Amino acid sequence: MFANSFVLIVLTLVIGLPPLVFLFIALAAGQLDDAGSTAESIFEAGELRYSRPWETQKQSQERVQHYGSLVSNPRWEWERWL
Amino acid sequence: MSTPVTSNPAQEESTVDHSKIKVSPEEMEAYDQSGRKPVLLGFFIAVVWLLIGTVLGDLSSFKFDRPDLLTEQAYLTFGRIRPAHLNVMVYGWASTAMFSVSLWLMPRLCRTPLRWGNLAVIGILVWTVGLGVGIALLLAGHGDGLEWLELDRQWADPLLVIGAAMVGASVWKTLAARNVHHLYVSIWYVAASYPWFLIIFLAGNMPFYKGVESAAVNWFYAHNALGLWLTTINLGLIYYLLPKIIGRPIYSYWLSLVGFWGLALFYALNGMHHLIGGPLPSWMIATSITASIMMIVPVVAVGINQHMTVVGRFGAMRYSPALTLAVIAAMSYTAVSLQGILTALVSVNRITHFTHWTIAHSHLGLYMFVTLSLFGGMYYILPRVLKKEWPSRRLVRAHILLVGGGMVLYIVALGIGGVLQGLSLLAPGEGFEASVSSAKPWLLLRSVSAVIISAGHLVFAYHAYLLAFTSRNSLTRHPPFYELKPVLVKKRVP
Numbered sequence A: 001m002f003a004n005s006f007v008l009i010v011l012t013l014v015i016g017l018p019p020l021v022f023l024f025i026a027l028a029a030g031q032l033d034d035a036g037s038t039a040e041s042i043f044e045a046g047e048l049r050y051s052r053p054w055e056t057q058k059q060s061q062e063r064v065q066h067y068g069s070l071v072s073n074p075r076w077e078w079e080r081w082l
Numbered sequence B: 001m002s003t004p005v006t007s008n009p010a011q012e013e014s015t016v017d018h019s020k021i022k023v024s025p026e027e028m029e030a031y032d033q034s035g036r037k038p039v040l041l042g043f044f045i046a047v048v049w050l051l052i053g054t055v056l057g058d059l060s061s062f063k064f065d066r067p068d069l070l071t072e073q074a075y076l077t078f079g080r081i082r083p084a085h086l087n088v089m090v091y092g093w094a095s096t097a098m099f100s101v102s103l104w105l106m107p108r109l110c111r112t113p114l115r116w117g118n119l120a121v122i123g124i125l126v127w128t129v130g131l132g133v134g135i136a137l138l139l140a141g142h143g144d145g146l147e148w149l150e151l152d153r154q155w156a157d158p159l160l161v162i163g164a165a166m167v168g169a170s171v172w173k174t175l176a177a178r179n180v181h182h183l184y185v186s187i188w189y190v191a192a193s194y195p196w197f198l199i200i201f202l203a204g205n206m207p208f209y210k211g212v213e214s215a216a217v218n219w220f221y222a223h224n225a226l227g228l229w230l231t232t233i234n235l236g237l238i239y240y241l242l243p244k245i246i247g248r249p250i251y252s253y254w255l256s257l258v259g260f261w262g263l264a265l266f267y268a269l270n271g272m273h274h275l276i277g278g279p280l281p282s283w284m285i286a287t288s289i290t291a292s293i294m295m296i297v298p299v300v301a302v303g304i305n306q307h308m309t310v311v312g313r314f315g316a317m318r319y320s321p322a323l324t325l326a327v328i329a330a331m332s333y334t335a336v337s338l339q340g341i342l343t344a345l346v347s348v349n350r351i352t353h354f355t356h357w358t359i360a361h362s363h364l365g366l367y368m369f370v371t372l373s374l375f376g377g378m379y380y381i382l383p384r385v386l387k388k389e390w391p392s393r394r395l396v397r398a399h400i401l402l403v404g405g406g407m408v409l410y411i412v413a414l415g416i417g418g419v420l421q422g423l424s425l426l427a428p429g430e431g432f433e434a435s436v437s438s439a440k441p442w443l444l445l446r447s448v449s450a451v452i453i454s455a456g457h458l459v460f461a462y463h464a465y466l467l468a469f470t471s472r473n474s475l476t477r478h479p480p481f482y483e484l485k486p487v488l489v490k491k492r493v494p
């Protein structure tokens, strides 16, 4: 009776197959084209240029190279905590 | 299941611009405020459920040490308190907090104010009423009798479905109104979770499965609830928090997509590994074990990616409670998945099934990964929505140390106790009692850890209360980095 569970096979396909279709739609729509700028899209203007107190000199230099000269965090509150 | 991609040329044009133009901090603040009501409501309700679930978890744990504790009233017996703990924690604490996380993330990622926010508010309330009814019925002795699906299918489940659908509608409406073309990986995770959850929850609760098939569908549901609901929204959150706080983009955006699509395509095959040794056709178990082993691909992709994003900058954890918790959560995701893959192997499962090892695994996943990720999210999100800073770094530090330390003790104790118990159960010469005695000291340790963790929860709830309802130490200005502070050390790092 249970050698093949029809219900389970259907359920698994209902969950597993649509992502395949969506993957192709996403590919066709160019969703996966521009990985670099998508990864950076979460940052606010200037956010990547703030100097960060935990970074080594080398890491800060890399930041300057990639994003331009460092600016100090314009707000004062967080410094109280250092 | 992700977004239908628009072919609307107007949207495409505006979106091309948006991916070049960075959003201003003021704009971000406006997005945060657009979801203020549902986000705060969800977090408030979640913390209340967390406290209730803690009492239920503690009681369940103490009953292992003192089986006669509180047995006079039927509603206080283990058989009711334990499923109540599971349901309160999974649907009350984790899921409600995840609603808030989704409703906060979507506007930021889609660069548009939250849509249908009031519907989301109603959705969260309907969900909560449904859960309240379900838990009351469960404690009164009315449940569906299937693990993870105990809530009454007549009175509670419909409300849960309606509630989640309303929150999901708000999430998807916001997605449809987005001002970006390329979807950041967190959007994939969060948006996909809602249809997934609704489909599996509805399918799992259908009343017509019989016998072994009922067990199979039961674990199809429970496993996907873990992987396509609890895991996905928290991975979405971690993929946002890590780069944001560290201040550098995710190591490889490609790997993050491999992680997402790997999970989406293969996770549904995993469920039957909960029934290894059960009376199921062997091909189903074998398929599921194979799929479990294949999970190594998305798991390692996510693990490497998140590790490489933070590597060399772990010092930042000293400044940020949100980052500290997100990093521990991310590592725990890798750890619990590798432990799970190990547990899915027949030779291991033979020893560990029916033992406390599984409970250690559960809490490594649902606590060290899911719950810590949500705590981290709350540390980051609440100040931004309330426009106030957390009042006390001492309370932050106490909270993290108590819950982190307590849960490590919990997991290690039950991990060891579970294996000893399993070996004892398999030893032909030993009676069942020997397996009980071998686990007893470890269960006592778990109860000690339960007290420690509960203290951590009280500290957190008190601190959240101070933040939300008092003006102690509040800051009205809105700094970009609330998290930039060494909460875990006192001195400036060199």
Ligand code: HEM
Pocket (backbone or CB within 6 Å): B053, B054, B057, B058, B060, B061, B062, B082, B085, B086, B089, B090, B093, B094, B356, B358, B359, B362, B363, B366, B367, B370, B371, B449, B450, B453, B454
């Ligand atoms: C104060 C913290 C906690 C304590 C003391 C605790 C304790 C317990 C105990 C004693 C059990 C029953 C174990 C058994 O039947 O052998 C249990 C099960 C469970 N708990 Fe917790 N728990 C805590 C936090 C959480 C949280 C935050 C979650 C979820 C977000 C959670 C999810 C679960 C689940 C899903 C189970 C069922 C596990 C299984 O069947 O494998 N717990 N917990």
Ligand code: HEM
Pocket (backbone or CB within 6 Å): B147, B226, B230, B231, B273, B274, B292, B293, B295, B296, B299, B333, B336, B337, B338, B339, B340, B341, B342, B343, B344, B349, B352, B353, B354, B358, B361, B362, B363, B364, B365, B366, B369, B370
């Ligand atoms: C590739 C990843 C994973 C694999 C292969 C896996 C495997 C397993 C297996 C085989 C069991 C059944 C143990 C038994 O009953 O003998 C199990 C139980 C469980 N797993 Fe995982 N796991 C994985 C990831 C996770 C994650 C990420 C979480 C949490 C978010 C999680 C939470 C749980 C819970 C709560 C249970 C207990 C269910 C119950 O009995 O109530 N697992 N896992």
